[in-house]
Structure formats: structure tokens, C-alpha cells
Amino acid sequence: MSVKIGEAPYKERITKGIENDFMREAVSSAQGRFRAGRLTRAEELGNWEDWRQLGEEIRTHTLENIDFYLQQLSDAVSEKGGNVYFAETAEDANHYIQNVVKKKNAKKVVKAKSMVTEEIGLNDAIKDLGVEVVESDLGEWILQLDEEAPSHIVTPALHKNKKQIRETFTKKRGYDQSDDPEELAAFARKELRKDFLAADVGITGCNFAIAESGAITLVTNEGNAEMVTTLPDTVVTVMGMERIVPTWEEMEVLVSLLTRSAVGQKLTSYITAYGGARLEDEIDGPDDYHLVIVDNGRSKILGTEFQAALHCIRCASCINVCPVYRHVGGHAYNSIYPGPIGAVITPLLDGYDDHQELPYASTLCGACTEACPVKIPLHEMLIRHRQILVERENKAPMSEKILMNGFAKWSSSPAAYKISTKLARPALTPWIKDKDRIENGPGPLKGWTDVRDFPAPSKKSFRAWFKERESDSHEHSK
Amino acid sequence: MKVSLFITCLSDMFFTDVGKNTVEILERAGCEVDFPASQTCCGQPAFNSGYLKEAKQSMKQMMRSFRDSEYVVGPSGSCVGMLKEYPKIFAGDSEWEEAAKDLADKSYEITQFLVDVLGITDVGSTFKGRVTYHPSCHMTRILGVKDQPRTLLQHVKGVELIELPVAEDCCGFGGTFAVKNADISREMVKEKSRHVSETGADYLVGGDMGCLMNIGGRMRREGKQVEVVHITEILNTH
């Protein structure tokens, strides 16, 4: 896989999403739970806005000094006996990890949930070596069995209900029990345990790397990251280069924001911290440790008006409140990063060519911006993308350009505008029904009236009414 | 107090009553209302579609129109919200920067103006009916006007205010989104219409005609009887 997850065109994906009742039911009820949870947790914390402010400040500071902190992190990891590799591209990262796996002569690799490894398509790269890869996060494991892409960045199998999961387990692993979530999870745990014990290499992502100490922290709900980082004797961390904080102190603030925002928990069940290889006087830790820091287009975003998009802590709040996401589901975005943050970063990471519709898949309602715990102005960035598509990428349809050009002339000329207030009704008269509405509009109105009625223009504009009223009162006062 | 009415192009052409009601409410509150006739559109249709150059032309027209106004008041959270964005849009433009800031500073949405500037919470109106209120996205999130409309509605005699479920959810209007992404917009407005029905209210009230014509147009298509009214209609009924 890579950032892009398929070839289906935009319209087709949208229709498929809208027609998938199971998915919509699952997504809508999950959104309801997450939203309510987030609001309660935020309230408990009290001054939520102050926390967001602090979150934003920490991220801004870190990204502005990212070179310094990456160097510090790299030094700290090396000191602890780890190897650090800066991968400029996805290929570089995959190539490096392939070498680690080959050197180890590994037969099996076990992974904890990581979006960046999805982004670079690491699983395929490992499979190309003839080595088995097992996802150990429950959601990821389900998707792996089904050969599907994640539809959400925190709960990747959000689009599936328990019946579908039961079916998958039965078909792929001979499961014969009920669709009770506890039973399903217990089964997965039992199956995965064998993999943990047999794995030669463990690979994880990273929520926050602590620059000062070289520790990698992971926030999970299942504790699987614990197993991935302790059982195999070779461990690899793959992190997007922006996933870094200066010290434990900042990490604490961001974790509070992350867990409360993500699923409405005070804390997740597990926060795993690890890093470096086992040194001579230590009793635990892997023999061989690698930290792969992935750029893959990120440094191109630094210093641009989109820099704040790199502040993202992948909490999925923006996704959980997004009404568009609720109706079309994650796969409709055709990116491993769906929802508002996906619509912002996908074109940045993977170019506009394959993703030019995404910035328009939003009403600009601003629910995302309001929910984001580090205050990324998501909907404003979507507008900025639209400007770039119009001005720089030249991807806007000609009809729209003509329309907008007309708009500019109309709205900057009071005379033209005034005439239009008189002509609007006569021009639309053939389509007006019952004096007050249009059910089958012409031209661009059709998209509107396919779904709902359009009002008929007033017989007399407001400005005409106001003018008459003024002259009436002048008459009176004469 | 002298107030210039910013009618918004939509209400100027389609929803004349919104303007009439706004004028009358303001006058009853003791304001002297004028209407700078050279005003057009706030520029939002172009701005939100990514046509910055085109949007700026209408924005400049608006700045010219309201240059001499003391207060600018409009019956739309979204359009007034757009005026509030002008300073960001014209930042660094020495010719317009000042004017943009001036217009943003003196502009108010009608309920915001009544409550925050005039200090009025009871406009003295009477309106009998079960009413539910849709807080439009730009009104609440961009303009930050959350409580003012509710406060005013609560003081109207005869109004029974019923909470709209997940009221803060967007109705699916989004300007050109409603046409460009008509399928998604349809699903969103269907959901909003369902929530309105769940309240059992006779009237759906809002402060933005864009959203109201979307929800109202959908409910009419679905054959629903709920009446859609702009908040100024309720505040101007006696």
C-alpha cells in the first residue's frame, strides 16, 4: 500500500460509501460514542481551550526547531546502542528495513499499529522478501485477514461491524464461536500469541519520540506494542519525522490531549515506552535496535503555509466529528489518511493529480478545526488547497472559471448587481412552480434541485422595497 | 445609534422579508437604519471555491460601500463571518489592510448586535409555536455567536423552544458544495431533516438563509409541514 489505496474514481467511491448501509451504521454509531466521550473528557479537564493552546504552542515550537530535535533524538538513540536511519523516501525506508530483516534471516515479522508503515507500504516490501508479516493490533489484524485498507487512523476497522468480523475470522481462521466482542478478541489474542513467540523482528510506529532521552512512546489499547517490542530480539521503530517532542514534559501534555481527543479516554490502557538496544549491563531490550525516521515529502511542507498540518498528533478527532466522513466512510477518500486531516495532507504527500477532489469534499463547516486538540486550521487549509488548484494547478473546470469571472464582474459593479436583482425572477420564471419554488432547475441549479427545492426570487428585491419606503417617508415629511 | 444594513445578496433577491424584519427590529430598538445601495456580495462564493482574485473584487466593493458606516449589521452569521475574515485576506496589502480591519471591527450579525452591543435580550415580540433552532456552522464556529440567538428566542412570549438533536452538525449546504458534491450534501440534509422531524417542532428557526433554504428545500421535497423561518421573523412578530 501507499498513501493512495485504490484506483476507483471519486464519484464511484462516494456512491459506494453512501450505499454501504453497514458501514454507515457502524461509523455513525462510533462517531456518536467518540464525540460524547471527547466532550465529557474535555470538560473534566476543565480549561480545555488552555490545553489546546498549550498543545499548539508545543507543536509549533517543536516543528520550528525540528532539525535540532531530530539531531538530539538521533544522538540519544545512538548512545543507547541503537541505529538511526533518516529515510528521505518511502523506498529508502523500505530498503533499509528489508536489509535489517534479511540480515536477521527472519521468517516472521510482527507489527504494532502504525500509519507511517502503511504510508510507505512496508508490509508489501517485507512480503517481497518471502517473509511473513503479522499485524498485532486487533483492527489491523482483521484488515490484514480481509486484505483491506484502514478506514480510520485510530480505529482502522471502524467500518466493520462484529458480524462481519466474525465472518472474517470464520472464513480465514476457522473460528466457530459467537460475535460477542470479548470472544472475538480472546480468539485473536490466542492466535496472535503464537506469532509473537515466533517472530524474529518486531516493528512499531511511534506516537511521540522524546528527543532528550531517545525514548519512543506508543499509545495503545491492547498492550500489543509491549509484546512487539519485548519478545523479538530485533526491533525497528518507524516514525514520521514530525512525530517528536522535546522532553517527557511536553509528551505528557500531548498524550493527555491525544487520548481524550481520540476515543474520549483519560488515558489509553497502555502507554509503552522503549528505545535503544540492550547494553552490556542491562537485562532487557532487543539485541538489535533501529530507528527509521521517514521524511517522504514532509520536509517539503516545512516552511510553507501548510506547516501546521505537521502538528497533527493523529488523534482522529477531526475525523470523528466530520459529517462528510460519516456519510461516505474512510475508503471514499482513497488515502490511508481519511477525513479532514486526510483531505489536507494527502495532496501534500502524494500530489494533487490523484487527489484533487479531496479539498472540495467538505462544506467548510469547521467542525474539524474546532475539534482539533492542537488547533490546526483544517478548513482554512482546505480553502488554501482550492486556491492552489485554481491558480497554480489549473485544475478547475472551465465552466467554473467563467462563472467566477462573471461573479467578480457582477459583485464589483453596483449597477450590474442592481440590474440582476430585477432580472432574476423573470429569468427563472419558466421554472417557477406555485409562484414560490423551483423543482427542476436549469444549468448549475440542477445539482441543487435534484436533491431539494430551490426558492423563487422575490418579486421585488429588498433594495427596491427600501428605496420605496425611503421615498414614502420623504413624501410624508414634506 | 446609526446602523447600516448589510442585507446579503441572498436575502436581497430571495428573502426580502428577512431584510424588512431586520430593519424594523433595529428601528424599534432605537437605531437609525440606512442602506448603502452600492453593496453587493461579501465574496464568499468565490472565496470558498478558491477564487481569491475574484473574491477580492467583491470584498473591495463591500469595503467601499460601508466606508462611512458606524455599525454594519447583517442577518447572516455566515456572511458577517466572511467580513470578519477580510483582515486576514488583505493582510500586507497596504491599500486595503486598514479598510478591511475597519469593516471587520464594526460588523455584527443581527442577534449578536442586539445582545452584545445594544444589551437587549427581550425584543418584546410574541410568537406562538413549537420552535427548534439550527445553529449554523459559520455563525457558531467562525463568528463565535452561540448563545445570543437562543437568549433572544427564550424571551419571546409564546415560543416553546425544543432542542434539535446534534444541532451543531452541518446541514450539508456549504455553498457550491451542495451542487459539486450533491450526493454527500443530500445525505447530510436528509439527516438534518430527520432530526428536525424528531423534535416535533412546527417551526425550524435559524440565522442563515443559506442553510435554511437548504433544509427547507429538502423538507418541502419530502413533503414535510415544518415551516422554516429566519430568526428575525420571530423577533419581529407581535
Ligand code: SF4
Ligand atoms: S488534524 Fe488535529 S484533530 Fe485531526 S487527527 Fe490531527 S491532531 Fe487530531
